Amino acid sequence: MLQFPKDFLWGVSTSAYQIEGAWNEDGRGESVWDRFAHRPHNVADNHNGDVACDHYHRMPDDVALLKTLGMPAYHFSISWTRVLPAGCGAVNPAGLDFYDRLVDELLAAGITPMAVLHHWDFPQALQELGGWVNRASVDWFTDFARVMFNRLGDRVPLWATFNEPWVIAFLGYGSGIFAPGVCDYSQAYQTLHHLLLAHAKTVQLFRQDNHAGEIGIVLNPDHFIPATNRAEDIAACQRAYDENVGMFLRPLVFGEYPAQFMDWLGVHRPTIFPGDLAQIKGSFDYLGVNYYRTSTVTHDVGGGLLKAKIHSVSEPGWGRTEMDWGIHPAGLTHVLLDWKENYGNPKMMVTENGAAFPDAPDDTGAVNDPARINFLRAHIEATHAAIRQGANVRGYFAWSFMDNFEWASGYRPRFGLVYVDYPTQKRTPKASAHWFGRVAQQNGL
Ligand code: PNW
Numbered sequence: 001m002l003q004f005p006k007d008f009l010w011g012v013s014t015s016a017y018q019i020e021g022a023w024n025e026d027g028r029g030e031s032v033w034d035r036f037a038h039r040p041h042n043v044a045d046n047h048n049g050d051v052a053c054d055h056y057h058r059m060p061d062d063v064a065l066l067k068t069l070g071m072p073a074y075h076f077s078i079s080w081t082r083v084l085p086a087g088c089g090a091v092n093p094a095g096l097d098f099y100d101r102l103v104d105e106l107l108a109a110g111i112t113p114m115a116v117l118h119h120w121d122f123p124q125a126l127q128e129l130g131g132w133v134n135r136a137s138v139d140w141f142t143d144f145a146r147v148m149f150n151r152l153g154d155r156v157p158l159w160a161t162f163n164e165p166w167v168i169a170f171l172g173y174g175s176g177i178f179a180p181g182v183c184d185y186s187q188a189y190q191t192l193h194h195l196l197l198a199h200a201k202t203v204q205l206f207r208q209d210n211h212a213g214e215i216g217i218v219l220n221p222d223h224f225i226p227a228t229n230r231a232e233d234i235a236a237c238q239r240a241y242d243e244n245v246g247m248f249l250r251p252l253v254f255g256e257y258p259a260q261f262m263d264w265l266g267v268h269r270p271t272i273f274p275g276d277l278a279q280i281k282g283s284f285d286y287l288g289v290n291y292y293r294t295s296t297v298t299h300d301v302g303g304g305l306l307k308a309k310i311h312s313v314s315e316p317g318w319g320r321t322e323m324d325w326g327i328h329p330a331g332l333t334h335v336l337l338d339w340k341e342n343y344g345n346p347k348m349m350v351t352e353n354g355a356a357f358p359d360a361p362d363d364t365g366a367v368n369d370p371a372r373i374n375f376l377r378a379h380i381e382a383t384h385a386a387i388r389q390g391a392n393v394r395g396y397f398a399w400s401f402m403d404n405f406e407w408a409s410g411y412r413p414r415f416g417l418v419y420v421d422y423p424t425q426k427r428t429p430k431a432s433a434h435w436f437g438r439v440a441q442q443n444g445l
Contacts, residue, residue, distance in 0.1 A: 002384050003444040009112065009395030010440035011073030012066070012417060013352050015119035015163065017049045018404040020079060022056035026094035029085025031121035032131070032172075036179030047410030053402055054425050056098065063105040065418065065427060066401065070437035073112040075351055075397050076102070077119035077163060080144055087123025088140050096151055103155050114351075114397075115156045116218065117145055117202070119163040120172070120179065127180050132168065132191035141198040142205055149211055157213040160288055160351070161202050164220040165195040166244055174305075177408055185268045185305050193270040196251055200283040217252070218288030218351045221245050221338075222295045222312075223331030232299035236308040239264060240297045243306060245338075253343045255281030268305065286394065287339070288351035291379070294331030321375075322356040322413050323406075329378035336386035336393055345392045353379050354399035356406065356413035359430060367419045367430040376436060380445055398436055402427060 017033045024030075037048035055062055066074055080087065082095030099115075106113045118141070122131060126140055145161070162168070171178040174188035182188075199217050206215045222244055226237040242261035250258050255277045262269055293312040300309035314320060318327035332353070339348060357371045376398060387393050403416035411422060417433035420426075439445055 001442070001444050002381065004384065005387065005394075006443075007394070008443060009073050009349065010071070010443070011075055011112070011114065011395070011397045012071055012401040012436075013075035013397045013399050014055075014401045014404065015077040015116070015121075016079035016082070017052070017119070017121040018400075018406070019053040019055040019402065020082075021050060021052040021054045023048075023050045025056065026082075026098075027085055027092040028079065028095060029081035029087070029092075030124040031079070031081045032124055032127050032179040033121045035124050035127075036181055042179075042181065043408050044410035044412060047405065049405045051422075052405045053420050058425065059098070059102055060105055062402075062427070063102070063109055063111070065429070066106075066111055067109040069417075069429060069433050070441045071111060071401075072440055073114055073395070073397070074106055074401070075114040075116065077116040077121075078148060079121055080118060081121065081123045083147060084123065084144055085125075087126035088143055091147055096147070099148070100151060103152055107155060112158070113156050114158040114160070115148070115152065116160040116163050117141075117148060118161065120168060122168075122180070131180055131182075132173070132194045133187045135194060137194050138198045138201055142201045145202040146205060149206060149209060153206075153209070153211040153213075159206065159213065159215040160218045161199040161215065162195055163218045163288075164290060165192065165199070165217070165248065166220055168195060170243070189265060189268050189270040192247060193272055193276070196248070196280050197276055200280040203283040204279070214285035214347075216284040216286040216288055216347075216349075217248075218290055219245070219248050220290040220292070220352075221335045222293045222310075223328065223334045224310075225294065225296050225313075227296040227298040227311075230299075233297065236299040236303075236306065237297040239306045240295070240308050240310055249287075249339070249343050251277055251280045252284060252287075253281070253346070265305075284346070286347035286349055288349050289335060289339070290352035290399070291332045291335055291350060292353070292355075293325050294328035294334075295326075322358055323409065325355070327355065327375060329375075329382040332379050332382040333386045333389075336383065336391040337389055340386070340389075340391040345390070348391065348393045349395035349397070350379075350383055350393065351395075351397050352399035353396070354415050356415045359403075359414050359419060361419065361421075361428060365428065367428055369430045369432045372417075372430065372432040373435050376432060377445060380439065384445075
């Protein structure tokens with residue numbers, strides 16, 4: 001049996017817009033994802049999160065299910081516009097109450113709550129003031145964080161500011177395939193800087209106000225491999241790594257952006273005020289690692305600002321997921337060891353890892369998903385391998401608790417450990433849910 005360290009934290013993750021639904025109920029304000037998904041052709045089959053898993057109305061049952069499955073921890077995000085409908089200003093008591101009840105339900109069930117302040121559902125009213133490109137966004141975010149810390153800080157031991165700031169900056173403002181759908185790399189890099197600054201100021205606030213517990217930020221590193229050992233592929237690989245990892249970890253750990261990559265950006269370099277980087281340096285207690293992919297990188301003049309073509313690959317013998325992502329468990333070991341060796345071995349948690357497969361109930365209503373069990377087992381083994389080599393990894397969370405709204409891909413890809421029949425909202429734990437619950441209970445494989 002592969003045993004994990006004592007106090008290793010196991011759990012499952014979700015995010016607000018992907019599961020809650022109730023998009024315009026009890027005073028919730030509009031987010032950029034509401035706006036984006038309501039516009040035709042942005043999301044596959046024109047799906048949207050209006051109803052999603054109806055978690056807003058089914059929350060107590062969903063927490064009871066987490067308990068039945070034996071999940072020790074639950075990683076969820078907070079809908080900013082449920083709490084502050086216009087993004088700033090008046091608080092919506094009903095929205096704040098929802099998260100208060102969620103935390104109480106979790107604690108009563110013996111489940112550790114881990115709250116992410118922002119998982120992409122930015123207030124539309126603030127988008128109209130420029131969104132993350134406006135430096136005022138730093139204050140908008142810290143004001144929202146203050147409301148949440150004051151209400152839940154006495155009961156939530158683990159916080160994260162942002163989930164995957166890379167996705168917000170580069171898919172939201174760069175390629176524009178995600179909300180708010182902006183296609184402008186100057187805005188993307190300015191967004192990146194403001195996200196890190198908002199993160200840092202929020203951590204300062206958390207520490208100044210002496211909240212118990214720990215706070216960090218969740219990144220989404222790929223493991224990158226040059227497609228060949230030609231110098232130009234190696235250079236392209238370094239650029240892909242810098243955009244995805246270096247631009248976040250170098251400022252967070254060392255207080256500087258990667259110099260060579262900043263030169264490459266030229267006119268797209270963000271505006272940085274004196275003192276910003278000093279505030280970003282060291283602004284975390286732990287780092288979240290969302291790992292999905294290993295990618296090869298080829299120099300390609302048609303490959304946008306990076307001049308790189310990035311292609312996700314599988315280890316031999318592994319197929320591909322329903323998202324057509326490769327499956328490469330060893331990449332997770334590489335990422336954790338990279339962070340150990342090159343960024344001072346911070347406290348790390350795997351905060352998301354999982355895959356979409358075409359799951360369906362059989363004649364008896366059971367959902368058998370051996371492919372997902374194999375996927376999770378191999379990645380849990382890869383996490384263990386990194387720990388054996390000294391990486392300071394403290395937890396592992398599977399994405400996702402249940403099937404949900406998979407952003408621009410709509411509801412077709414099913415990442416859940418629990419199957420959701422959307423027309424009836426019936427939840428059926430897949431075989432992987434029972435399997436993963438046992439792994440968590442035994443603290444090992
Ligand atoms: C993560 N990409 O997203 C998110 O944190 C989840 O909300 C999401 O459901 C999960 O992974 C599965 O996709 C990503 O295209 C989505 O590079 C897309 C990308 C990266 C991360």
